[in-house]
Amino acid sequence: MSGGADRMNGYFSARDLAMHFGGIRAVEGVSFDVRQGEVFSIIGPNGAGKTTIFNMISRIYTPSAGSLHFAGQDITNIAPHKIAGLGIARTFQNIELFANASLLQNLLIGRHCHSTVPILSQLVFLPSVRRAEVEHRRRAEEVIEFLGLQRYRDQLIANLPYGVRKVVELARALCTEPKLLLLDEPSSGLNVEETEEMAFWIEDITKDLGITIIMVEHDMKLVTAVSDRVMALNQGSILAMGTSAEVQSDPEVIRAYIGGEPEPTSDSAAGAAPGDVP
Amino acid sequence: MSQLKTEYAQDLALARKPSSLAWYALLLVILLLIPQTLSEFYVGEMSFVFIYAIAGVGLMLLTGYTGLVSLGHAAFLGIGAYANAILLSEGVPFALSLPAAGLITAFAGVVIGIPTLRMSGLYLAIATLAFGSIVVLVTEKWSSLTGGFDGFPVPTPSVLGLVITAPTGVYYLALGVLVLVVLLAMNILRSPLGRALVAIRDREISAQSMGINLALYKTVAFAISAGITGLAGALFGLYVRHLAPDSFGVLLSIQLVTIVFIGGLGSLQGAIFGALFVAQLPQVIAIVRDDLPFGIGRMPGLEPSLFGLILVLVIMFEPAGIHGRWLKLKRWCREFPLHKRAAFRRQKTYAKTDRLR
Ligand SMILES: Nc1ncnc2c1ncn2[C@@H]1O[C@H](COP(=O)(O)OP(=O)(O)OP(=O)(O)O)[C@@H](O)[C@H]1O
Numbered sequence: 196m197s198g199g200a201d202r203m204n205g206y207f208s209a210r211d212l213a214m215h216f217g218g219i220r221a222v223e224g225v226s227f228d229v230r231q232g233e234v235f236s237i238i239g240p241n242g243a244g245k246t247t248i249f250n251m252i253s254r255i256y257t258p259s260a261g262s263l264h265f266a267g268q269d270i271t272n273i274a275p276h277k278i279a280g281l282g283i284a285r286t287f288q289n290i291e292l293f294a295n296a297s298l299l300q301n302l303l304i305g306r307h308c309h310s311t312v313p314i315l316s317q318l319v320f321l322p323s324v325r326r327a328e329v330e331h332r333r334r335a336e337e338v339i340e341f342l343g344l345q346r347y348r349d350q351l352i353a354n355l356p357y358g359v360r361k362v363v364e365l366a367r368a369l370c371t372e373p374k375l376l377l378l379d380e381p382s383s384g385l386n387v388e389e390t391e392e393m394a395f396w397i398e399d400i401t402k403d404l405g406i407t408i409i410m411v412e413h414d415m416k417l418v419t420a421v422s423d424r425v426m427a428l429n430q431g432s433i434l435a436m437g438t439s440a441e442v443q444s445d446p447e448v449i450r451a452y453i454g455g456e457p458e459p460t461s462d463s464a465a466g467a468a469p470g471d472v473p
Numbered sequence: 474m475s476q477l478k479t480e481y482a483q484d485l486a487l488a489r490k491p492s493s494l495a496w497y498a499l500l501l502v503i504l505l506l507i508p509q510t511l512s513e514f515y516v517g518e519m520s521f522v523f524i525y526a527i528a529g530v531g532l533m534l535l536t537g538y539t540g541l542v543s544l545g546h547a548a549f550l551g552i553g554a555y556a557n558a559i560l561l562s563e564g565v566p567f568a569l570s571l572p573a574a575g576l577i578t579a580f581a582g583v584v585i586g587i588p589t590l591r592m593s594g595l596y597l598a599i600a601t602l603a604f605g606s607i608v609v610l611v612t613e614k615w616s617s618l619t620g621g622f623d624g625f626p627v628p629t630p631s632v633l634g635l636v637i638t639a640p641t642g643v644y645y646l647a648l649g650v651l652v653l654v655v656l657l658a659m660n661i662l663r664s665p666l667g668r669a670l671v672a673i674r675d676r677e678i679s680a681q682s683m684g685i686n687l688a689l690y691k692t693v694a695f696a697i698s699a700g701i702t703g704l705a706g707a708l709f710g711l712y713v714r715h716l717a718p719d720s721f722g723v724l725l726s727i728q729l730v731t732i733v734f735i736g737g738l739g740s741l742q743g744a745i746f747g748a749l750f751v752a753q754l755p756q757v758i759a760i761v762r763d764d765l766p767f768g769i770g771r772m773p774g775l776e777p778s779l780f781g782l783i784l785v786l787v788i789m790f791e792p793a794g795i796h797g798r799w800l801k802l803k804r805w806c807r808e809f810p811l812h813k814r815a816a817f818r819r820q821k822t823y824a825k826t827d828r829l830r
């Protein structure tokens with residue numbers, strides 16, 4: 196479209212993206228391309244601007260500068276509620292499920308972007324509404340089966356353990372039938388086993404469903420296990436981009452991680468430094 | 474307790490169990506027989522409860538299910554009442570004036586809904602409060618249309634040759650409208666629309682990322698809520714037979730809010746229980762008034778203060794309202810000898826899936 200073919204050499208692309216909050220430059224001059232079918236990870240210390248990038252893609256924030264393209268379309272100024280319909284779904288860093296609703300209800304809300312029956316026919320619950328509802332239910336059940344959530348189907352989210360809620364958020368995102376999935380720290384708060392399980396889900400989602408993934412993640416083991424490419428971010432700007440191994444051995448990245456951690460935890464900070472993780 | 478379901482459509486049924494359907498049918502039969510058995514006074518009182526319940530269901534959709542508090546809903550009641558009465562006096566048949574009153578009020582709901590789209594909580598409460606006062610003011614000043622302070626006499630309507638007189642005619646009419654409105658609300662709640670409203674109430678950002686158009690659905694919620702309240706208003710006009718601007722002021726708005734809070738936010742039954750409570754409270758006050766010590770009974774503003782007090786107490790001690798109490802009572806009865814089982818059930822049930830290699 197406006198940018199021409201050279202600006203869109205990826206399935207998804209961000210060009211010179213910037214986000215300023217008053218004086219804070221949360222994101223500055225970030226450009227990257229994501230290929231169809233790959234897992235693209237974004238790493239970086241706290242406050243690097245990772246979630247802010249996701250919020251710009253979901254149009255919760257409007258970028259201060261730059262542009263976003265997805266599947267050949269400029270999405271920089273699209274209304275936020277239209278993003279799901281275009282095929283971009285996301286999970287949130289601090290689980291944003293509907294806590295007072297059942298798991299099933301949550302997944303059905305994920306189906307919203309596919310509901311086409313007019314509001315007036317919903318008021319009288321025409322047969323067309325019933326048919327559409329049964330179809331939404333069938334799709335939701337497919338996702339429940341895919342992620343092995345059967346036993347929690349009718350439970351309230353508030354009663355589910357944290358690890359399950361993380362999977363439910365993934366399930367709700369899958370219910371929108373996305374082409375591009377944004378995962379914001381899918382393993383945060385999970386134990387080692389749950390994290391391994393999450394790695395399997397992510398692999399299944401790309402391999403079986405062919406969904407492209409952009410993932411923000413701190414756990415370098417998970418990043419290495421699933422990512423095709425990794426981008427390291429610090430203070431809103433790109434430090435390095437490449438394979439997981441390349442990025443982890445980049446001296447700038449190592450410095451950012453060690454320098455960015457507060458003093459008292461310098462021991463564990465060294466442990467968390469990406470360079471130390473094989 | 475829970476039955477085995479074999480088809481997805483079963484979860485879409487209006488009543489979860491055939492037995493509850495039977496109970497509702499029985500209740501309806503009893504209500505239909507009331508005018509034949511009870512005195513006019515009680516028939517009138519019941520009509521009043523039905524009218525409040527209709528408005529309660531309307532406000533419940535907005536406040537209880539969409540999470541938008543309105544302190545101006547009396548204005549919609551007033552708009553519905555005046556619209557119906559004015560149309561009737563112009564010779565429009567009641568079969569048209571009643572739905573027209575609902576539509577006009579729904580439009581008024583859009584008019585207040587759109588400018589307040591970005592507001593929530595206290596700001597929305599204040600904006601709707603202001604809206605309510607403006608409507609009262611306009612009703613007072615626009616006397617060529619509304620009769621101003623002198624009020625507006627409501628013509629007695631007729632449907633298919635049947636003259637609708639208070640209390641029996643209004644009783645059946647209000648009951649019929651209430652049943653329709655409850656069915657409408659139940660349809661909304663089992664549709665994508667209802668899910669979208671609840672999603673907006675619980676997590677706006679998340680709802681938006683799932684494709685829910687916040688502006689559209691909030692406006693729709695306002696329109697439907699106002700429209701239903703307008704229908705209640707039209708019936709209210711038939712009930713009181715004479716409209717005056719000050720009947721639709723802040724006190725009535727607070728009564729309506731009390732209905733949904735006392736009934737329990739997010740429950741249709743709650744709206745009806747709440748209406749029963751709020752519509753009958755003034756009667757109770759009138760009865761005990763003279764027996765209260767220290768002349769409290771003769772204090773001006775006793776009724777509004779009592780409504781305020783009850784509202785505060787409910788919000789503090791039973792946020793789930795009458796409906797929440799009822800659910801707790803039911804669970805307690807069901808598990809009576811073993812009611813500790815609930816604690817047992819709440820244990821973490823997470824088990825690993827067996828696909829870990
Ligand atoms: N709405 C906002 N208003 C003001 N500042 C913001 C806002 N959102 C983010 N920021 C700031 O932008 C910077 C980047 O935040 P962001 O949430 O993107 O970090 P992050 O990389 O996701 O960090 P973490 O690993 O802790 O999740 C931070 O300094 C943050 O305080």
Ligand SMILES: [Mg+2]
Nearest residue numbers: 245246247288
């Ligand atoms: Mg973040």
